[in-house]
Amino acid sequence: xxxxxxxxxxxxxxxxxxxxxxxxxxxxxxxxxxxxxxxxxxxxxxxxxxxxxxxxxxxxxxxxxxxxxxxxxxxxxxxxxxxxxxxxxxxxxxxxxxxxxxxxxxxxxxxxxxxxxxxxxxxxxxxxxxxxxxxxxxxxxxxxxxxxxxxxxxxxxxxxxxxxxxxxxxxxxxxxxxxxxxxxxxxxxxxxxxxxxxxxxxxxxxxxxxxxxxxxxxxxxxxxxxxxxxxxxxxxxxxxxxxxxxxxxxxxxxxxxxxxxxxxxxxxxxxxxxxxxxxxxxxxxxxxxxxxxxxxxxxxxxxxxxxxxxxxxxxxxxxxxxxxxxxxxxxxxxxxxxxxxxx
Numbered sequence: 001x002x003x004x005x006x007x008x009x010x011x012x013x014x015x016x017x018x019x020x021x022x023x024x025x026x027x028x029x030x031x032x033x034x035x036x037x038x039x040x041x042x043x044x045x046x047x048x049x050x051x052x053x054x055x056x057x058x059x060x061x062x063x064x065x066x067x068x069x070x071x072x073x074x075x076x077x078x079x080x081x082x083x084x085x086x087x088x089x090x091x092x093x094x095x096x097x098x099x100x101x102x103x104x105x106x107x108x109x110x111x112x113x114x115x116x117x118x119x120x121x122x123x124x125x126x127x128x129x130x131x132x133x134x135x136x137x138x139x140x141x142x143x144x145x146x147x148x149x150x151x152x153x154x155x156x157x158x159x160x161x162x163x164x165x166x167x168x169x170x171x172x173x174x175x176x177x178x179x180x181x182x183x184x185x186x187x188x189x190x191x192x193x194x195x196x197x198x199x200x201x202x203x204x205x206x207x208x209x210x211x212x213x214x215x216x217x218x219x220x221x222x223x224x225x226x227x228x229x230x231x232x233x234x235x236x237x238x239x240x241x242x243x244x245x246x247x248x249x250x251x252x253x254x255x256x257x258x259x260x261x262x263x264x265x266x267x268x269x270x271x272x273x274x275x276x277x278x279x280x281x282x283x284x285x286x287x288x289x290x291x292x293x294x295x296x297x298x299x300x301x302x303x304x305x306x307x308x309x310x311x312x313x314x315x316x317x318x319x320x321x322x323x324x325x326x327x328x329x330x331x332x333x334x335x336x337x338x339x340x341x342x343x
């Protein structure tokens with residue numbers, strides 16, 4: 001199986017500044033008080049609180065829905081609430097605005113960006129499209145609304161392979177902006193005409209195959225769950241094929257795929273290769289299982305910017321609001337709708 005073509009690397013780290021992670025000293029009683037007040041304000045504002053799997057534990061606990069990008073987009077699309085409080089990162093709130101132009105979408109901290117979304121500007125996408133006229137653009141959901149508006153399809157890690165497989169085989173595909181997910185999808189679908197943009201998530205890039213191997217060596221019976229954004233995904237797939245990693249105990253899964261897998265698996269121990277915020281929900285839902293991070297330092301500072309205090313402030317002031325301009329939202333809606341249709 002061929003690796004996708006990749007264009008030259010760019011200094012993405014120069015495009016963003018990671019925020020400092022605020023260390024909180026709230027007592028359990030203070031946390032509970034703030035969560036109770038948030039629930040009161042949600043009712044008062046006719047608001048729904050959506051939280052990503054990588055959010056702080058106490059934020060996940062107060063949310064109406066916790067999930068991945070696809071699941072949260074689906075919840076946003078069907079909500080009857082007037083206000084959507086999005087506890088995630090900027091592109092997620094933008095996606096909610098694209099789907100819900102008649103709603104107020106709040107992002108409690110504007111510093112909640114995304115290194116992967118920062119890897120591709122609208123100008124770069126247009127330049128890339130000009131080099132490959134006739135190609136189909138598949139944009140990972142971790143992109144700006146402007147990039148989605150220039151794309152043919154949107155996808156998440158949960159349905160990326162299905163989206164690519166739905167495109168005629170003779171069509172060249174420009175997959176943006178994640179090179180690791182692009183490589184994974186190309187291998188899954190056996191598409192030799194998929195060209196992956198060389199972006200990456202700064203957190204998932206740090207998860208290496210050596211860490212996966214070390215985890216397996218220390219715990220021979222553990223099941224491996226690896227997110228396809230990880231920097232180790234291609235090498236781990238190769239190791240599965242050559243038998244270095246156990247095929248029956250190595251799984252490449254989106255975050256929601258991990259939850260479904262654990263529910264169906266008889267295993268008692270799982271190694272989790274993604275951002276460590278995932279572990280809280282896994283442990284809550286499956287308290288009789290052991291979940292261990294492949295990389296304990298895989299922490300997204302962008303995801304951790306949102307706190308209970310910031311949610312309270314956001315609900316009290318109905319700000320900061322994220323609103324995608326109507327024309328951009330109209331053009332992006334086609335790609336996002338396709339993402340929601342292919343599950």
